[in-house]
Amino acid sequence: MLTSAVVRCMKKQxxxxxxxxxxKRRYASLLAYxxxxxxxxxxxDELSTILPALKQEKYDSIIDLHKNLRSLRVKLALGIKTxxxxxLNLEKWLLVNFKIDRMPKLHLVDRYFEGIASLNIQNDGDGxxxxxxxQKNLIPANFTLQLEGIDYAAWAIGGTHxxxxxxxxxIIKVANNSTLPIVLLGGKEEExxxxxxxxxxxxxxxxxxxxxxxxxxxIMAHAKLILTNDTGMMHIAAALKKRIISFWGNTVxxxxxxxxxxxxxxxxRIVENKNLNCRPCSKLGFAKCPKGHFKCMNDLExxxx
Numbered sequence: 001m002l003t004s005a006v007v008r009c010m011k012k013q014x015x016x017x018x019x020x021x022x023x024k025r026r027y028a029s030l031l032a033y034x035x036x037x038x039x040x041x042x043x044x045d046e047l048s049t050i051l052p053a054l055k056q057e058k059y060d061s062i063i064d065l066h067k068n069l070r071s072l073r074v075k076l077a078l079g080i081k082t083x084x085x086x087x088l089n090l091e092k093w094l095l096v097n098f099k100i101d102r103m104p105k106l107h108l109v110d111r112y113f114e115g116i117a118s119l120n121i122q123n124d125g126d127g128x129x130x131x132x133x134x135q136k137n138l139i140p141a142n143f144t145l146q147l148e149g150i151d152y153a154a155w156a157i158g159g160t161h162x163x164x165x166x167x168x169x170x171i172i173k174v175a176n177n178s179t180l181p182i183v184l185l186g187g188k189e190e191e192x193x194x195x196x197x198x199x200x201x202x203x204x205x206x207x208x209x210x211x212x213x214x215x216x217x218x219i220m221a222h223a224k225l226i227l228t229n230d231t232g233m234m235h236i237a238a239a240l241k242k243r244i245i246s247f248w249g250n251t252v253x254x255x256x257x258x259x260x261x262x263x264x265x266x267x268x269r270i271v272e273n274k275n276l277n278c279r280p281c282s283k284l285g286f287a288k289c290p291k292g293h294f295k296c297m298n299d300l301e302x303x304x305x
Contacts, residue, residue: 001030001235002260003065004129006112009121010063011036014218020057022050022074029213032226033131043070051077061063066114077258091185092255092283099277101254108256125263128239130217138218139211143183146205147222151180153305154223156216156233157194157208158186161285163250164229175201180224185216185233225305234259234268244268249297250289252280274300 011019018038021031026040032040041050047070055078064071064084076084088111094100102113113123132138139216155175159165175182182201184194186208194208207219217236220226226237227245229267237244238259246259246268259268273279273296281290289296 001128001130001232001239002109002257003112004034004125004239005109005123005260006063006065006116006121007034007036008126008129009113009124010116010119011294015119016118020059022054029276033133034129035131044050047073054078056106063116065115075157083116085111088256095252095254096283098281103254103256106256106261109260111256127241127262127265128235129211129259130236130239131280132218133214138214139222140215143205143207143211147183147219150221151224152183152205153178153180153225153227154183154185154220156185156220156226156228156231156237157197158190158233159229159231161250161282161286162287163282163294163296164245164285165249166229166278166300167294168197170297170300170302171197172200174227174302174305175204177302180204180305181205182220182227182305183223185211185219200216205225227303227305230257236283240267245303247297247300248272250279250281250285251283255280255283271300271303272296275299 007019010017019036020041021037022041023031025044028040028042030058031037041054042048059078059080061081061083062075062078065074066081067084067087074107088103091102114201157171183202183205184197184207186194188209191209198204198206220237221240222244223242226242227235228234229247230251233247238261240260243258243266248270253270261267276296278291279296
């Protein structure tokens with residue numbers, strides 16, 4: 001999602017360019033309908049199976065917006081001109097381990113554009129892109145009937161790591177005081193938590209595990225407000241140009257991964273506990289709070305909807 005701004009600006013500013021995108025297969029659906037991308041190559045388990053096909057393409061250059069060992073292997077194998085960005089691993093390490101903030105006040109997306117500055121690609125300021133599959137009825141019929149004609153908030157309650165997820169008791173408190181109905185969004189992993197929230201809240205509609213990815217995004221697209229943790233769904237909400245409230249636990253906005261919205265858009269509201277000297281404890285997340293208290297989420301000031 002965060003690379004979509006670079007892809008759009010490249011294609012619009014170099015219209016004769018043919019852009020191919022290499023990613024893991026599970027992310028291919030996010031790229032399948034992007035009109036700025038000519039071809040998507042997918043990595044399964046072993047990178048070596050795709051390298052011969054990439055060599056046959058005879059690319060002019062590689063733009064590496066991942067900058068890990070896998071992308072290094074691709075660059076070495078193709079041996080062509082490469083553009084990349086500063087991943088700031090030292091600065092992140094200092095912030096996480098010693099709380100020394102040497103991070104630039106610059107979003108990751110803006111650092112991507114710095115990495116391709118020599119191509120004279122300018123950031124157009126239009127934020128991120130999300131393109132839906134060209135089909136009707138993305139939202140299941142039962143949810144369409146429930147949501148038709150009403151204002152509602154959508155709440156993406158999931159997250160890859162426990163320490164990035166707002167606890168269900170906090171969600172219940174906000175939902176029970178909300179003036180808006182709330183649609184809970186998430187995958188199969190969030191079903192049990194969503195069911196517990198649903199039992200405790202009269203204004204909650206539980207869609208967790210009941211829609212595909214496009215369906216969840218379509219529900220978000222029609223929502224008045226999005227609530228989300230620091231996860232990929234936050235970036236989907238930004239691509240859909242929504243009003244956003246984001247909840248931050250073990251990670252911090254200073255790492256440069258906040259909701260990236262157009263320059264003329266209302267910026268996302270960030271809810272975080274700034275009174276803890278243990279934040280950030282990770283740039284990604286943990287299966288449990290390393291300190292055992294989880295105050296970064298448990299002590300968050302509740303929002304009113």
